[in-house]
Amino acid sequence: MPAAAAATAFPVGVKVDYQLGGAYDPPNGVGLVVRDSTAEPEPGLYNVCYVNGFQTQPQDRELWLQQRRDLVLTDGRGRPVVDPGWPDELILDTSKADKRARIAAIIGETVRVCAESGFDAVEFDNLDSYTRSNGRLSLENNLAMATELVAIAHRHDLLAGQKNTTELGARGRDQAGFDFAVAEECVRWDECSAYTSVYGQRVFDVEYTDDLPGGVEQVCRTADRPAATLIRDRDLVPVGEPGYFYRHC
Secondary structure, three states: HHHHHHHHOOOOOEEEEEEOOOOOOOOOOEEEEEEEOOOOOOOEEEEEEHHHHHHHHOOHHHHHHHHOOHOOOOOOOOOEEEEEEEEEEEEEOOOOOOHHHHHHHHHHHHHHHHHHHHHOEEEOOOOOHHHHOOOOHHHHHHHHHHHHHHHHHOOOEEEEEEEEOHHHHHHHHHHHEEEEEEEEEOOOOOOOHHHHHOOOEEEEEEEEHHHOOOOOOHHHHHHOOOOEEEEEEEOOOOOOOOOOOOOOO
């Protein structure tokens, strides 16, 4: 799908819900929902499929270590490098073209499932994994990986979302081919304009209740936040579970 066509297809001016902790009936008025690739899309809404493009999913850790270990980034002593914030996720080794091609083929199967399930778009998480690699990966490595993943999404007629990583500037759109952006805590870190200056209204932001700058109302009063800004509990638990929180500005 050409980037221009993809841009016109992405819905703007709609409320968003972020449901990675489990699917549930979206609140009234929601027009776009993000769910894990293992979930089903919500009928009648615009659905974005979550795909971990640069790290392994926790349940797949042993599979990667036993069958694809050479695609897992290792330190100087040969030990797998993990995400310190999510230590059950292994960082994938995007440092070489042949490894990127093999990773893309594997992740591409998940993208195919998203398309066959009826999702409209994908977001590729952990694009910023190079920042947790102790210098073993670079922004250029992950940009090259992203370019391959976006091409796969477009071949399946899915839009592709850039997740975080303001360091890309316009290169995420112009070089990798991303169609929209998913920002986490851009109000908290005062970086929303880095996304909206590139993607315009094709941005949504998720803020979290455990680290709000001044509370919910102040977040919603922030002048340069994306129009589609929502506040959720950090664990993104389904409605009805302890800790659930949802508010759309």
